[in-house]
Amino acid sequence: IKHPLQNQWTLWFFKPDRAKGWEENQREVIHFDTIEDFWSTHNHIKSASELSAGCDYSLFKAGIKPMWEDPRNNNGGRWLISLDKKQRSSELDNYWLEVILCLIGEAFEESSEDICGAVVNIRPKGDKLSVWTADCTNRDGIMKIGQKLKERLGIQTRGSIVYEAHNDSMKKSGSVAKFRYTV
Ligand code: M7G
Structure with a gap:
């Protein structure tokens, strides 16, 4: 018997293709709801640090799309961890795995209900986890x-992780969104 997770999760992959719209470039890769199925997925896909620039992985609870427009995200926001370039080789994959384990293991206790998902953005100027x-x-x-x-x-x-409302991120055009919280 496989070990069930509390929630079912969907892994998404974003690959930038300028011929298509942003939403169209988000593809569902796989759903899983057991620990064993998570590990077999994790072990056979590319690690985040191996993805090309502009790509993202997103892991969201099944039924929530990894976009602001989803009703579950619409009034939400994200904790954002910005990495510098050299952290791609030293920290990125470990951090992303740890973030995933926090999500699927419901590490945030009663606040786990508030969790929608997590994203890793691979970017030339510095990768991001949220x-x-x-x-x-x-x-x-x-x-x-x-x-x-x-x-x-x-x-x-201190102050290295900042929370921003999606509503601010959406409106952000060059200027920096107002961070609502930091830890
Ligand atoms: P990003 O990929 O989150 O970060 O946003 P980056 O600036 O480091 O690449 C890049 C752009 O993707 C945004 O300015 C939006 O045009 C688009 N985009 C990002 N997100 C998360 C969304 C979303 O949830 N919905 C829509 N419609 N566009 C988004």
Whole structure:
């Protein structure tokens, strides 16, 4: 018998293709809902650091699309961890795996309900990891998730993780979105 996860999860892959719209470039790769199926997926796909520039992996609860427009994300936001270029080889894959394990293992306890998913963006200027939550006004839940994330990733620097509302990210045009919370 396989070990069931509390939630079913969908892995998405984004590959930039300028002939298509952003949403069309998001593809569902696989669903899983057991620990064993997670590991077999993880073991046979490329690691994040091997993806080409502009690609993303997203892992979301089944039924939630990895986009602002999904009703579960619409009023939400994300904890954002910005990496510098040299961290792609040293930290990125470990961090991404740890983020995934936090999600599928429901590490945020009662705040796990607020979790929608997580994204890794592979970018020339610096990769990004983010954890998306459902309600950008739920301060207590957001802070618990942010603190737990920092602890699990072993990040010590104060203020290194910032939370932004998707509504601000959407409107961001050159200028930096207002960060609502930091840990
Ligand atoms: P990004 O890929 O999150 O980060 O956003 P990057 O700037 O480091 O590449 C790049 C662009 O992708 C945004 O400016 C939007 O045009 C588009 N985009 C990103 N997200 C997360 C969404 C989304 O959820 N919905 C839509 N419609 N477009 C998005």
